[in-house]
Amino acid sequence: MSACVEAELLDLAGEVCPYTFVRAKLRLEELPLGARLEVLVDHAAAAENVPRALRDEGQEIVSVAREAARWRIVVVKRADPSLRQG
Protein backbone atom coordinates (compact mmCIF):
# COMPACT_ATOMS: atom_id res chain seq x y z
CA MET A 1 0.00 0.00 0.00
CA SER A 2 1.32 3.43 -0.90
CA ALA A 3 2.25 5.82 1.90
CA CYS A 4 1.27 8.73 -0.31
CA VAL A 5 -2.11 10.30 0.18
CA GLU A 6 -3.71 10.97 -3.17
CA ALA A 7 -5.17 14.42 -3.58
CA GLU A 8 -8.25 15.38 -5.48
CA LEU A 9 -7.67 18.14 -8.03
CA LEU A 10 -9.99 21.09 -8.66
CA ASP A 11 -8.93 23.25 -11.58
CA LEU A 12 -10.43 26.72 -11.22
CA ALA A 13 -8.36 28.38 -13.94
CA GLY A 14 -10.56 30.86 -15.76
CA GLU A 15 -13.13 30.86 -12.95
CA VAL A 16 -14.36 34.18 -11.54
CA CYS A 17 -15.13 35.38 -8.04
CA PRO A 18 -17.18 34.38 -6.05
CA TYR A 19 -17.33 31.00 -7.79
CA THR A 20 -13.67 30.36 -6.99
CA PHE A 21 -14.22 30.05 -3.27
CA VAL A 22 -17.78 28.74 -3.55
CA ARG A 23 -16.75 25.87 -5.84
CA ALA A 24 -13.74 25.06 -3.66
CA LYS A 25 -16.00 24.82 -0.62
CA LEU A 26 -18.58 22.73 -2.44
CA ARG A 27 -15.91 20.32 -3.66
CA LEU A 28 -14.63 19.92 -0.11
CA GLU A 29 -18.15 19.15 1.07
CA GLU A 30 -18.08 16.03 -1.12
CA LEU A 31 -14.87 14.75 0.48
CA PRO A 32 -14.38 12.98 3.81
CA LEU A 33 -12.62 14.63 6.75
CA GLY A 34 -8.86 14.34 6.32
CA ALA A 35 -9.06 14.35 2.52
CA ARG A 36 -6.54 16.43 0.61
CA LEU A 37 -7.64 18.77 -2.18
CA GLU A 38 -5.42 20.67 -4.59
CA VAL A 39 -7.03 23.78 -6.03
CA LEU A 40 -5.58 25.51 -9.08
CA VAL A 41 -6.33 29.19 -9.67
CA ASP A 42 -4.92 31.63 -12.19
CA HIS A 43 -5.78 34.96 -10.59
CA ALA A 44 -3.64 36.58 -7.92
CA ALA A 45 -6.67 37.72 -5.92
CA ALA A 46 -8.02 34.15 -5.87
CA ALA A 47 -4.66 32.86 -4.64
CA GLU A 48 -5.13 35.06 -1.57
CA ASN A 49 -8.86 34.84 -1.07
CA VAL A 50 -9.55 31.15 -1.63
CA PRO A 51 -7.16 30.12 1.19
CA ARG A 52 -8.66 32.79 3.46
CA ALA A 53 -12.17 31.57 2.71
CA LEU A 54 -11.26 27.94 3.37
CA ARG A 55 -9.36 28.76 6.54
CA ASP A 56 -12.38 30.78 7.72
CA GLU A 57 -14.54 27.65 7.65
CA GLY A 58 -11.95 25.62 9.53
CA GLN A 59 -9.98 23.92 6.77
CA GLU A 60 -6.21 23.46 6.93
CA ILE A 61 -4.22 25.26 4.26
CA VAL A 62 -1.05 23.21 3.71
CA SER A 63 0.54 25.38 1.04
CA VAL A 64 0.01 27.99 -1.62
CA ALA A 65 2.60 27.73 -4.37
CA ARG A 66 2.99 29.75 -7.52
CA GLU A 67 3.54 27.72 -10.69
CA ALA A 68 4.18 30.04 -13.66
CA ALA A 69 0.85 31.76 -14.34
CA ARG A 70 -1.17 29.89 -11.76
CA TRP A 71 -1.22 28.98 -8.08
CA ARG A 72 -1.66 25.57 -6.44
CA ILE A 73 -3.48 25.65 -3.11
CA VAL A 74 -3.23 22.47 -1.06
CA VAL A 75 -5.92 22.05 1.57
CA VAL A 76 -6.84 19.30 4.00
CA LYS A 77 -10.45 18.99 5.03
CA ARG A 78 -10.72 19.52 8.80
CA ALA A 79 -14.28 20.78 9.13
CA ASP A 80 -17.60 19.75 7.67
CA PRO A 81 -19.80 22.81 7.10
CA SER A 82 -22.48 22.90 4.42
CA LEU A 83 -23.42 25.72 2.09
CA ARG A 84 -26.73 24.06 1.31
CA GLN A 85 -29.83 25.41 3.01
CA GLY A 86 -32.11 23.17 5.02
Place this chain on the structure above:
Amino acid sequence: MALDLGVLVADPAMLGRALDLLRNVDEAQLFLMDEGVRAAGDPRLAAAIDDGLDATLCAMDAEARGIVASAIGAGGPRFGSQWDHAVMVRDAARVVAMTGGRIDDSDGATPGPGRRVAVRLTRDARDPKIGQALRAAVGYAGVELSVIVVVEPPARELLRHDEHAPAVVRAIATLRALGHRFVEVATSNHRVSCDVEVSW
Protein backbone atom coordinates in the same frame (compact mmCIF):
# COMPACT_ATOMS: atom_id res chain seq x y z
CA MET B 1 -12.82 42.23 18.14
CA ALA B 2 -16.42 42.43 16.91
CA LEU B 3 -17.18 44.39 13.80
CA ASP B 4 -19.50 47.29 14.64
CA LEU B 5 -20.29 48.60 11.17
CA GLY B 6 -19.92 47.38 7.60
CA VAL B 7 -20.68 49.68 4.69
CA LEU B 8 -21.14 48.56 1.08
CA VAL B 9 -20.70 51.24 -1.57
CA ALA B 10 -21.54 50.49 -5.21
CA ASP B 11 -21.93 54.11 -6.29
CA PRO B 12 -18.94 56.48 -6.05
CA ALA B 13 -21.27 59.40 -5.29
CA MET B 14 -22.03 57.73 -1.96
CA LEU B 15 -18.46 57.74 -0.71
CA GLY B 16 -18.75 60.95 1.33
CA ARG B 17 -21.89 59.75 3.05
CA ALA B 18 -20.27 56.39 3.76
CA LEU B 19 -17.19 58.01 5.26
CA ASP B 20 -19.41 60.20 7.47
CA LEU B 21 -21.00 57.02 8.85
CA LEU B 22 -17.69 55.24 9.31
CA ARG B 23 -15.98 58.12 11.07
CA ASN B 24 -15.46 57.55 14.79
CA VAL B 25 -16.63 53.90 14.71
CA ASP B 26 -14.00 51.75 16.41
CA GLU B 27 -14.38 48.58 14.33
CA ALA B 28 -15.66 49.39 10.87
CA GLN B 29 -15.17 48.18 7.32
CA LEU B 30 -15.89 49.64 3.91
CA PHE B 31 -16.31 47.51 0.81
CA LEU B 32 -16.37 49.04 -2.67
CA MET B 33 -17.78 47.14 -5.63
CA ASP B 34 -19.40 47.72 -9.00
CA GLU B 35 -19.19 51.45 -9.89
CA GLY B 36 -18.17 52.13 -6.29
CA VAL B 37 -14.62 51.03 -7.11
CA ARG B 38 -14.24 54.33 -8.98
CA ALA B 39 -13.95 55.99 -5.57
CA ALA B 40 -10.78 54.00 -4.84
CA GLY B 41 -8.47 56.89 -5.63
CA ASP B 42 -10.49 59.54 -3.81
CA PRO B 43 -8.23 61.50 -1.43
CA ARG B 44 -10.96 61.47 1.24
CA LEU B 45 -10.78 57.68 1.24
CA ALA B 46 -7.00 57.72 1.46
CA ALA B 47 -7.27 60.05 4.45
CA ALA B 48 -9.79 57.76 6.16
CA ILE B 49 -7.56 54.72 5.57
CA ASP B 50 -4.66 56.71 6.97
CA ASP B 51 -6.80 57.28 10.06
CA GLY B 52 -7.33 53.52 10.44
CA LEU B 53 -10.34 52.66 8.27
CA ASP B 54 -10.34 49.07 6.96
CA ALA B 55 -11.28 49.48 3.28
CA THR B 56 -11.38 46.81 0.57
CA LEU B 57 -12.52 46.81 -3.03
CA CYS B 58 -13.63 44.10 -5.41
CA ALA B 59 -10.54 43.33 -7.48
CA MET B 60 -12.62 41.90 -10.31
CA ASP B 61 -14.76 45.04 -10.63
CA ALA B 62 -11.66 47.23 -10.42
CA GLU B 63 -9.94 45.21 -13.13
CA ALA B 64 -13.03 45.47 -15.36
CA ARG B 65 -12.83 49.26 -15.06
CA GLY B 66 -9.09 49.53 -15.63
CA ILE B 67 -8.37 50.43 -12.00
CA VAL B 68 -5.05 48.99 -10.87
CA ALA B 69 -3.37 49.06 -7.48
CA SER B 70 -0.32 50.87 -8.80
CA ALA B 71 -2.48 53.79 -9.97
CA ILE B 72 -4.14 54.14 -6.56
CA GLY B 73 -0.96 54.06 -4.55
CA ALA B 74 0.00 52.59 -1.22
CA GLY B 75 -2.62 54.51 0.75
CA GLY B 76 -5.61 53.08 -1.09
CA PRO B 77 -8.02 50.26 -0.31
CA ARG B 78 -6.92 46.63 -0.35
CA PHE B 79 -7.77 44.60 -3.47
CA GLY B 80 -10.05 41.84 -2.22
CA SER B 81 -12.99 39.78 -3.33
CA GLN B 82 -16.66 39.05 -2.80
CA TRP B 83 -15.56 36.88 0.08
CA ASP B 84 -14.48 40.02 1.97
CA HIS B 85 -17.85 41.58 1.17
CA ALA B 86 -19.81 38.53 2.29
CA VAL B 87 -17.86 38.15 5.54
CA MET B 88 -18.47 41.82 6.30
CA VAL B 89 -22.23 41.32 5.82
CA ARG B 90 -22.08 38.16 7.93
CA ASP B 91 -20.10 39.62 10.82
CA ALA B 92 -20.99 43.31 11.16
CA ALA B 93 -23.46 44.27 13.86
CA ARG B 94 -24.79 47.02 11.59
CA VAL B 95 -24.75 46.83 7.79
CA VAL B 96 -25.38 49.83 5.55
CA ALA B 97 -25.72 49.29 1.80
CA MET B 98 -25.39 52.14 -0.68
CA THR B 99 -25.64 50.59 -4.11
CA GLY B 100 -26.99 53.59 -5.99
CA GLY B 101 -30.68 53.25 -5.21
CA ARG B 102 -32.27 53.27 -1.81
CA ILE B 103 -29.98 53.11 1.19
CA ASP B 104 -30.45 50.15 3.51
CA ASP B 105 -29.50 50.33 7.16
CA SER B 106 -29.77 47.02 9.00
CA ASP B 107 -29.03 47.04 12.69
CA GLY B 108 -29.65 44.82 15.67
CA ALA B 109 -29.67 41.29 14.24
CA THR B 110 -27.16 38.83 15.64
CA PRO B 111 -24.18 38.52 13.29
CA GLY B 112 -22.83 35.20 12.11
CA PRO B 113 -23.59 32.22 9.85
CA GLY B 114 -27.27 31.66 9.18
CA ARG B 115 -28.04 35.35 9.18
CA ARG B 116 -30.85 36.03 6.71
CA VAL B 117 -29.90 38.48 3.99
CA ALA B 118 -32.50 39.84 1.60
CA VAL B 119 -31.04 40.91 -1.74
CA ARG B 120 -33.71 43.18 -3.15
CA LEU B 121 -33.79 43.67 -6.91
CA THR B 122 -35.45 46.98 -7.77
CA ARG B 123 -34.31 47.47 -11.36
CA ASP B 124 -35.03 46.13 -14.81
CA ALA B 125 -33.81 42.55 -15.12
CA ARG B 126 -31.36 43.63 -17.86
CA ASP B 127 -29.69 46.31 -15.73
CA PRO B 128 -26.04 45.37 -15.08
CA LYS B 129 -26.54 46.03 -11.37
CA ILE B 130 -28.89 43.04 -11.24
CA GLY B 131 -26.00 40.83 -12.28
CA GLN B 132 -23.84 42.40 -9.61
CA ALA B 133 -26.55 41.90 -6.99
CA LEU B 134 -26.81 38.21 -7.84
CA ARG B 135 -23.04 37.79 -7.88
CA ALA B 136 -22.91 39.30 -4.39
CA ALA B 137 -25.76 36.98 -3.35
CA VAL B 138 -23.73 33.94 -4.43
CA GLY B 139 -20.90 35.28 -2.27
CA TYR B 140 -23.26 35.54 0.69
CA ALA B 141 -24.32 31.95 0.09
CA GLY B 142 -20.64 31.06 0.13
CA VAL B 143 -20.21 32.16 3.76
CA GLU B 144 -23.26 30.30 5.09
CA LEU B 145 -25.67 33.21 4.99
CA SER B 146 -29.29 32.47 4.19
CA VAL B 147 -30.17 34.42 1.06
CA ILE B 148 -33.61 35.62 0.06
CA VAL B 149 -33.69 37.23 -3.38
CA VAL B 150 -36.59 39.68 -3.38
CA VAL B 151 -37.77 40.46 -6.90
CA GLU B 152 -39.65 43.73 -7.26
CA PRO B 153 -41.90 44.40 -10.30
CA PRO B 154 -39.21 46.05 -12.50
CA ALA B 155 -37.07 42.90 -12.23
CA ARG B 156 -39.83 40.31 -12.53
CA GLU B 157 -38.71 39.19 -16.02
CA LEU B 158 -35.82 37.60 -14.20
CA LEU B 159 -38.07 34.77 -13.07
CA ARG B 160 -40.17 34.54 -16.25
CA HIS B 161 -37.58 32.97 -18.56
CA ASP B 162 -33.91 32.02 -18.82
CA GLU B 163 -32.86 34.39 -21.59
CA HIS B 164 -30.58 36.53 -19.44
CA ALA B 165 -26.87 37.22 -19.42
CA PRO B 166 -24.95 33.99 -18.74
CA ALA B 167 -23.65 35.34 -15.43
CA VAL B 168 -27.20 36.06 -14.29
CA VAL B 169 -28.46 32.62 -15.32
CA ARG B 170 -25.55 31.01 -13.53
CA ALA B 171 -26.08 32.96 -10.32
CA ILE B 172 -29.78 32.10 -10.23
CA ALA B 173 -29.03 28.43 -10.86
CA THR B 174 -26.35 28.40 -8.16
CA LEU B 175 -28.57 30.03 -5.56
CA ARG B 176 -31.44 27.68 -6.34
CA ALA B 177 -29.17 24.63 -6.24
CA LEU B 178 -28.01 25.64 -2.78
CA GLY B 179 -31.59 26.03 -1.58
CA HIS B 180 -31.88 29.80 -1.34
CA ARG B 181 -35.23 31.48 -1.85
CA PHE B 182 -36.59 33.78 -4.56
CA VAL B 183 -39.60 35.84 -3.56
CA GLU B 184 -41.55 37.98 -6.01
CA VAL B 185 -43.26 40.97 -4.42
CA ALA B 186 -46.00 43.14 -5.86
CA THR B 187 -44.74 46.47 -4.55
CA SER B 188 -41.53 48.03 -3.28
CA ASN B 189 -43.21 48.49 0.10
CA HIS B 190 -43.62 44.76 0.59
CA ARG B 191 -41.09 43.75 3.26
CA VAL B 192 -39.78 40.27 3.87
CA SER B 193 -38.53 38.92 7.16
CA CYS B 194 -34.74 39.19 7.20
CA ASP B 195 -31.78 40.36 9.29
CA VAL B 196 -29.98 42.40 6.64
CA GLU B 197 -31.32 43.97 3.48
CA VAL B 198 -29.27 45.01 0.46
CA SER B 199 -31.20 46.73 -2.32
CA TRP B 200 -29.92 47.06 -5.87
